[in-house]
Amino acid sequence: MKILNAAQIRALDAYTIQNEGISSFQLMERAARALIRWICERYDNRQKFIVFCGKGNNGGDGLAIARILSQKGYSVEVFVVEYSETASVDFQKNRTLLEEFLSVKVIKQKEDIPPLPTQVLLLDALLGTGLSRPISAGILAEAIKALNTSPAQVISVDIASGLYCDAPNEPTDLIVRPDHTVSFQMPKLAFMMPQNAPFVGDWQVVDIGLSPEFIQKEPTQYYFTDATAAQLLNRHRQKFSHKGTFGHALMLAGSYGKMGAAILAGKACLRSGVGLLTVHTPRCGYEIMQITLPEAMTSVDLHEQCMTTLPALEPYSSLGVGPGLGKDPQTVRALETLSRQSAIPMVWDADALNILSEYPDLLKNLPEKTILTPHPKEFQRLAGASKNDFERLALARDFAQSHQLVLCLKGAHSAVILPDGMVHFNATGNAGMATGGSGDVLTGILTSLLAQGFLPEDAARFGVYQHGLAGDRAAAARCEVSMIASDIVEYLGW
Ligand SMILES: NC(=O)C1=CN([C@@H]2O[C@H](COP(=O)(O)OP(=O)(O)OC[C@H]3O[C@@H](n4cnc5c(N)ncnc54)[C@H](O)[C@@H]3O)[C@@H](O)[C@H]2O)[C@@H](O)CC1
Ligand SMILES: [K+]
Incomplete structure (x- = not known):
């Protein structure tokens, strides 16, 4: 609309x-x-x-x-x-x-x-x-x-x-x-x-x-993604499809004490229809991932507690990076390499965004149409402060256009801002989603959609809509107060 x-x-x-x-x-x-x-x-x-x-x-x-x-x-x-x-x-x-x-x-x-x-x-x-x-x-x-x-x-x-x-x-x-x-x-x-x-x-x-x-x-320049608009972006599975049809996603997530973020992102990725998922984690995450997420493969970093090296990227059709990653200097170096070398569609979130705001050169390297999913504070760290929400939106449009990125500005009526400056506000979601881990779930959904071949613009609009819709179902089943990010994952589906 x-x-x-x-x-x-x-x-x-x-x-x-x-x-x-x-x-x-x-x-x-x-x-x-x-x-x-x-x-x-x-x-x-x-x-x-x-x-x-x-x-x-x-x-x-x-x-x-x-x-x-x-x-x-x-x-x-x-x-x-x-x-x-x-x-x-x-x-x-x-x-x-x-x-x-x-x-x-x-x-x-x-x-x-x-x-x-x-x-x-x-x-x-x-x-x-x-x-x-x-x-x-x-x-x-x-x-x-x-x-x-x-x-x-x-x-x-x-x-x-x-x-x-x-x-x-x-x-x-x-x-x-x-x-x-x-x-x-x-x-x-x-x-x-x-x-x-x-x-x-x-x-x-x-x-x-x-x-x-x-x-x-x-x-x-302004659109509203309601049920009708979201339905137009949906893709139906063909009878003769196999897991290869739906891509292989790579998730770079988790560090010592923050493996939960990797699990949430990984689970959401799987629940959003990806063919295969590999989660790359530090050594301390190996058993955690194998036990909690048997559907995912685990790639193990050389380091015990944080990510320091990238796996070979060739096998993957999309990559999500950031949930629970931490900001160790060795992780920063790995992300610097990633920003220069990756040719596959990517989602950067959470600590990956914080690293981007501290090392703006990485931002310049990012391939066109990489999806960034900042909440208001993360966006402020990336692009600077603004006097009001209208000014913030103008700043975000400028940012998306000058860096040729897709921005998902999270909040009530999350705004998906495309590299051409168009803004798509989202219809779904509720205040119960303001809880730790719900952003990790979004990263998982978006990485999954990219792996399945959705264009980044469509993945962002459709993914943000489905994330909010799952949140609305979770709030209806429990209530806004008691729902947690895992509930959002449980109610995914379209
Ligand atoms: N144009 C149409 O055919 C339709 C208009 N509709 C209604 O018409 C509304 C718009 O109507 P109007 O354009 O007449 O404007 P409003 O009814 O919003 O305002 C009336 C007039 O008040 C004056 N005014 C504005 N700010 C003021 C202020 N701070 N202090 C004192 N006076 C002020 C202005 O001269 C303005 O034209 C819509 O919001 C909607 O409710 C609906 O009936 C649908 C059809
Ligand atoms: K009125």
Whole structure:
């Protein structure tokens, strides 16, 4: 799914209106009805609503939603926040229609704001994607403060009022903190940013039938890997395939006290469909690997506790390096050789990334399209600090383009950034995955997919999606708190 910016969404609305020969009022009605379906699936008409409307089209949506809810027998109170003299045409039309059977109250000053008790549901339709300046004072600010201090649940229409769709807000900006955001047609870039979590809540998208041709033609740098997008990357096994068909992966992982990382990466690699796996470990890992991972072959380093030498790389179709590796100077030397000599697709993770940030020359040697999987701290060590998540994303795009690498920037909605600068945010995953070893599992999955012949770009998008999906299954079976990285491995499969 594509993610478009506010200006593109405006153009998409306009194109749909013109192309379908409908009025903007009819499109607003469609949007309102899509949101009503979302509400009716979750709340019956004993639920009381208070709708806060601005005076643009987001406010118009609020009025249309209030009318339809009221027609369906819900009890609805509507307040228009009078922050401006003017109103949009469709807001005005909806106001006239609504006022035929429901009185609309006006908020001009703080005292006009009603009490907002726990049992009501608050709809935030103050401002949408038309936000043109931050909210810091005035009656809009008072309304937002009231929504944010109420114990009642808040649902934001399209986007939380005060939140920019595709640019960073300042920490001092006033923004609604909804429990849910129900957004039209596509997620907004703002939803992908960790800093915006309090201003998005749990979000869902409802289809309002905006023009698919326009969306298809419109250029963007941002995509969302949902189930449909992931399914397109999936490959089906042929009846006459054999283990040679699915490649031979090499995992360089583990050191004294950190063999668990090698086991997790190795197991995930096997569970993701690789034909054969060899794990290269220091001597101390030999028996551990043979006993815990009988499906894998073990290649043993000369050193007792850390990796110092590379095995011959010819037999392998992919290589993963980093989990539990440590940063011994002899390991650094081995990685320096690896960065220059490897011609097979690779994944660099964990300590391999830390070594890259300490020895940037290695970074210059890495073959094109090597996959790097940093979490935010590792990325900061690699590329430097940034002021906010938007700046970090720009830095990451720059990094991927200038080094011609594939970056998997891990976190909620992990971003897969390709060497051409395109960004694919991931749909799956949960906070239970923020646990030791879950990154090692991802390295195993990606190394496995590369061995099977997936292009690095596809391996990264598909692997990150499947990693998150397995995490979601693990959280459903146990719970976010008690799940561990081994559970993610157990729930892999597609
Ligand atoms: N254009 C369309 O056909 C559709 C639009 N829809 C809704 O329309 C929304 C966008 O509507 P609008 O473009 O009218 O904009 P908004 O309703 O987001 O904002 C209204 C107006 O408020 C003013 N404004 C912006 N920031 C302000 C601030 N900080 N303080 C005071 N005033 C401020 C601007 O002049 C802006 O145009 C979407 O989020 C969505 O909810 C939906 O009805 C679907 C169809
Ligand atoms: K809103």
